[in-house]
Amino acid sequence: MExxxxxxxxxxxxxxxIRKTLEKAGYNNILEAADGDEAVAIYRRESPDLVLLDITMPGKSGIEVLGEIIEYDPKAKVVMCSAIGQEMMIQKAIGCGALEFIVKPFKKEELQKVVAYILES
Structure with a gap:
């Protein structure tokens, strides 16, 4: 199953x-959300195997979205994506249930490696 x-x-x-980077690595079943509310709604409807979640967004922050997703599905696999200089947010995200974090701007190979590792674990 894909x-x-x-x-x-x-x-x-x-x-x-991110989509193009994932597609180059062979992942084609990709969903997108532009904000936290949309992300939670899509997660509940689609149950994705992995969520790549930005921390800084208008409305709900990525940390709030992470909390809602983990509360809904404690086994959710979430990787946070954040800009450099948000170490405190990264620590908070890991504490809230994120499995990994990727710092933007990221190398395409790094993103592909983290995604493959999380999906295989």
Missing amino acids: NKIMIVDDAVFMRTT
């Missing part, structure tokens, strides 16, 4: 970059 991955980021450019 892995279903959801990208959550308010920036269209970032969602497109």
Whole structure:
């Protein structure tokens, strides 16, 4: 069965970059959400195998979305994506249930490696 991955980021450019990187690695079942409310709704409806979640978004923060997803599905696999300089947020995200974090801007190979590792574990 093909892995279903959801990208959550308010920036269209970032969602497109992540999507293209995943598609190059052979992942084609990709969902996108532009904000936290949309992300939670899609998660509940689609149950993706992995969520790539931005921390800084308008409305709900990635940390709030992470909390809602983990509360709904304690086994959810969530990787946080954040800009450099958000070490405190990263620590908080890991404490709230995120499995890993990727710092933006990221190398395509790094993203592919983390995604493969999380999906295989």
